Amino acid sequence: MTATSVSESVQATETKQTPLPKWQLLIVFLVQLAEPITATVIFPFAPEFIRRTGITGGDETKTGYYAGFIESAFFIAESLSVFYWGRLSDRFGRKPILLLGPLGLTFAMLGFGMSTNFWSLVLFRCAQGVFNGNIGVSKTVMAELTDSTNIGEAFALMPIVWGAGVTLGPVMGGLLVHPADTWPNTFGRIALFRDHPYFLPCAVAGLFSFAICLLTLVVLQETHPATIARKKSKCSRPTQETCLIANNTGADYGSTNTAAVASDDAVSDSIPSQPPSMREVLGTQFLRVLMNYTFISFVETAYDALMPLMYSTSIPVGGLGFSPFQIGQILSVWGLTNAIVQCLFTGRLLRAFGARRMFIISLGFMFVAMLAFSFESYFARLAGRVDGRVITLLLIQLTCNLMTFVAFASIHVLIVQSATSRAALGSTNGVTQMAGSGIRSLAPYFASSMFSISLESQIAGGFLVYIIILVLCLFSLWLSFKIPKRFKSADT
Template sequence: MSTIHDRNDSRTVQDETHDNHELHELPKPKRTPLPKFQLFIVFLIQFAEPVTATVIYPFVNQFVRDTGITRGDERKTGYYAGVIESAFFFAEALTVFQWGRASDRFGRRPILLLGPLGLSLAMLSFGLSNNFWTLVVSRCMQGVFNGNIGVSKSVMGEITDSTNIADAFAMMPLMWSFGSTIGPIVGGLLSQPAKTWPDLFGKIMFFHQYPYFLPCAVAALIACVSGIIASIGLKETLPSAVYQEKKRRAAAAASVTPDSTTGLLSGCNDPGYSSAADASLEADVSEEASEAPPPLKDLFVPRVLMTLLVHSFLAFVDMSSQVLQPLVYSTSVSLGGLGFDPYRIGAIMGTWGVINACVQLTFLGRIIRRFGARNVQKFAQLSYAIVIALYPVLSFFAKRAGEADGFVWAVIIIQLCFAMSNNAAYASIQILILESAPTRASLGATNGMAQAVGSVMRSIAPSIASSLFSISLEHQLAGGNMVFLILVGVALVGLRLAFLLPAKSTSRRG
């Protein structure tokens, strides 16, 4: 918790020197080393969440058909599979704020430990299901326990300060991307093992009766392992909980009668008595610990609402863009697409993903420190508008040549370069969300609200974007480009809102 004092002090110094026009006279603050082990545990929990969320994607449609709910009509598969996926986002949206509020009251650690445990049980339940509605209930459970991702972001905000927070959050989107890649691989390779590997699993009747249990069990194991490691090494970061633990230890130490073994100064090894700096930290933590979680109405202040609004536009435009990319790439050239086959689409997206990950790990933290989270967010919102606006350009060159020629590939490269701002967008908006929290006691609730807003936007964006794409082509609205015009407009509104974000960080000292 030494970073709490550092963060507030560094921001106070920056604000005061800026007001006195003396910033150039002060040395640049030294970067605090990242708490690597604590970040590793938080990232491990975050990694388990996308694995459990995406492991079902390769087999969920067949699983739905196997339950008999479609009664042999494969045209209904998409509808029922959509119900399962909507149940996940709906449950997450309903509970994510409550997890944040609970973490403000009971501590970050117990809430974070509940997540992997619940995900493990939900995945096992999903794999053992044999009817459609059990699948829906199990998927709802996954959404409920996936909802504590906002709590992990609160922990990241509490174990970092203004000098290293950008580096920590630069890695966060990559964990979701990595987990979202591993999940479908596990689901595809391990589903129906008795049929895929008859020599190994063919004689085990259990895998004939429950052909999708194995990938679910592996995902559950990943979540369980993350929970076990977290239970061993994750430290509490909520100021009030840390303060109560310090009081308990101090009381226990005071109850020990000094003797020839303990000595009169045996308590000097306690962190609270180690130095003047630690004493100052103790006072700082004590002050913050006195804050109770504020009522809900106290969160509805302009800086919080504006940040949440920007986040909602970001989530909607990002999900819409993710849906449009494979649609445009796979649609025939005559209809305005590029006519790519699945292999080529996968190669493009996979190559881009690897390059994007390397770029983000190398440069994103430095970029946010250099230009600030607000400016990075503005550029990211602009980049989304450019990415979407380039789809009609791709269509124009593809139709002119009748195929994907050099001009098309040049535009694709430009488009993918701007698309690399996606991780920067989420890293910067998360920093802005942390800074917008009215007090440290409201950090979990603020993160919970942001996660709820994002979940709602991500749940409705795919259907809206894909429907607009189909309608635009079917009725040739704006030459089939109406969907792009609408979404560019939405992205530009998000950009305008980003300019209304607070110009500089605000302290959260109540």
């Protein structure tokens, strides 16, 4: 794709939109679906699981420290691996690297569910982080399957995938936890489920990832230009007839349409076989977008860490006293609503207002969602129960949080637009994911620890953690105005 000066609006006004390669994108989205499912399946029962290991010594207020440690370990592992997944995909192709993600997640989830002590939970959560690290490769595949006329439409679908994942994950976690107690006549007769009450939801999530791995192996086509060119170049060496046969097997998925063998050598020569250097990857406009991505990642991850903690903590201590089943219900209903909303409105909002403007607007809604925590805690303690005021605040909070996914759809479009070149997309997404995962490794432990400190010491009435995150939300909002309104040409 030859990029011209890119305006705020995602919509191409004079160029006819290229149809999306639906089947190939569907496979990529299924790979992406494995991440939110495996990440969120533990949310309803993670605090209870941690307490069950005995690491807290029976002190409920200390749960936040250890919950934050587990989530931080996840993102540290992801941040240490994500850039190398991108570099490996630039060298060996997208498909083989992409396959390793869901395959590794299968074994990581099984190990997590079988854990009996805190440190084994940390180990397998780290493994999940490593294999989730290749999510950047899937975004690169999306960019290579699309062009300037339909990339916004494709990336607008990502929140729908995430919404589906955060719906299915908590449903699995909330409904399948403690199966021996829920279904004593079936699972209750199996010692495995009596001894490991958290294994079943983890196993279901793991097997789902394995099924996605098999489907990807069979259906997904390679998209890396250099890898495709090398294969075609090797194919054309024996005879032109052999190459013509190879080039015409399979469907045209809309990303590349090659009709002549003679053009293959030219394509091979024009595409670098080696991954671009870091100097080629980094640029001023990309760094500005990258800074925004890191800050929104911190705020969003802090919110995700605080939600199950605050919801599961007893009302007198400063939470809402919800059970794992109730938390799973809340998250699953919200996730389903989110998927519907994103499907109907995200693409239209991006086309109508542009990625930059929608990113800024979404941050404002995220501020309101974070603000709701403190008022929920205050009114719940005041009433001694979850009353109508708290329920109203929950509805406002969850509604505002829908815009989080619009924000991420917007920033992903901006990341692609700010890339220094198409050849650097793998490394660009690798750097982005590395930075996002790095900051996410700090957010859970910071937010969870501050949650525990705030409650233990009753600093600012127990609301200190919310005040700090709200200040960071405001800073993120200010930083979003530094994103360029127009990006310079990526390739000429």
